[in-house]
Amino acid sequence: MSKSPRVARRLDFEPPNFYNCMTCFPIPKNLWQHRSDENKYMKKRTVPAVVLLGALFLSGCTSRRPGDSRASASLQIKGSDTMVNLGQAWAEAFNKLHPEVNVAVTGGGSGTGIAALINGTCDIAESSRAVEEKEIKQAEGNGVIFNQEIVALDGIVVVVHPSNPVKNLTMDQLREIFMGNIKRWKTIGGPDIPIVLLSREVNSGTHIFFKEHVLRRGKKKAVEEFSPGALMMPSSFAIAEEVANNENAVGYYGLGYISPRQKVIAVAKDDRAPFIEPTIESVRINAYPISRPLYLTTNGRPSGLVKEFVDFVYSKEGQDIVKRTDFVPIK
């Protein structure tokens, strides 16, 4: 998790939005990149009469009623494949409240979403990891300041074929398996067949989290890597499919993908700790060892439509959707 002070976190006070927008955005080094944000802002505030502007300033109000602004507003959300379904469910529910807003949700990986935010091609990036130092530097070059907020929790589930007798593994065993040091299921109490490792591609937040958390035991700078023989799958769906059809395979995916077609492995922190099944409850109380926060990242503190969406995500309905899509709500 990045400790950089340049990442603005959600604060516990809420200054009026007008003030907020004027101060929070840095003077852009690259005016062209920034213009679209300014336009959005200016249009929203200046098209109504001056009186309305004064009222807005005083109240800090951001609510946008149908008809009082542009006929069709749109919100681009992009990022983590793990969060695509969650984002889509949010977007649909949000759309019922605000039929005039066109919300588009696309995947591609956490890095893809953050890159799109830097390039100004999306409004909100979904990511399953914190932004990295190099991304912050790059964003500064484009006049973008990240604001990351934790909106849900996710457990990463290790899965095998339903016929596989192995049901418990320690973190150390997982580490040895995915580094390619344990090559046959026999070593850990399974049949005498080779292990086929399934991993996500390097643009996946799930891949990075698993590597840092399981292979490197939480030390970011360690040198452990996935075995070069690990199969890099383009999506969680591809991992689920291959595990369901292949008794040799072991893979990992987000809590939301659990299905009876794959067998879930209970994981223990070390030799003495109990084996914990990944469930919503065990992730929330932080008993399950492989869990992580999920973020929404915006450019600066959310304002306008973006703020409405983020507020919706934090609302009871938004958090109910988190639970419904098999992630763990934060409230």
Add this chain to the structure above:
Amino acid sequence: MARFRKVKEFVIEKLIFASGIASIIFVALIFIFLLREGVSVFKTTSIGDFLGGRFWYPISDPPKLGILPLILGSLLVTAGAIVLAVPLGIGAAFYIADVAPVKIRHLLKSCVEVLAAIPSVVLGFLGITLLVPFLKHTLGLPTGLTALAGSIMLAFMALPTIISISEDAINAVPREYKEGALALGATHWQTLTRVIIHGAMPGIIAASMLGIGRVIGETMAVMMVTGNAAVIPTSLLQPVRTLTATIAAEMGEAAKGSPHYFALFAVGLVLFLISFLINLTADLFLNRGKKR
């Protein structure tokens, strides 16, 4: 009036000239761009380590940027596809051009065109749901996501190119050759294998080379069925990672200006050079055929 026509012709002539050289300019610009972005990787990695390195861990710190497994992966998948597609394609071309009755010929030609029109992602989808489990069970492999699966998918994609260009080459063989051979008492089979094939050979080789060019640059289907493990392959029955799949899978994430980003451009450069060489060879054969 005459002057207006002159101006008009001048403008049209220049426009045609511009469209004519546009493709040359585009190729040159693409190459320059690839070169400019790609060579930056050699500030952090030597050429030897890049082309000969055995490990591809692009996002580690420091990154390991060895593309030898990727080059070998691409070559292995391509070689497999060629072994499957070339004999099949040439056989089909001979059948369509010289043996099949007219009705069947038209039907086959349209089928080949339809085969060419299938999007590669659709083929990849069929591959991952049908071919991969089939290979695993019939060959008893640990996983069906192998170079062989990629080769079979790519063979499908190379077939239309190979068939249509070979067929043109066979049709271009002067009619007198065939008639002469038959008049001398050669059977149809003897005519095909001893006369027509010699006349059509340069075109057939060019067709195969263009098929290879099509195959080595293919991305989507390969990415879906080859397993994408960056290991140096020792057999067709093993997962491999290709150059194209690496670019497609990682470009979205690579931070602009990082060694990883430049390495992906350098991978693109390697790919560009390989397909350039293949196309050049194909052209040489095609021209040789024409001069005769």
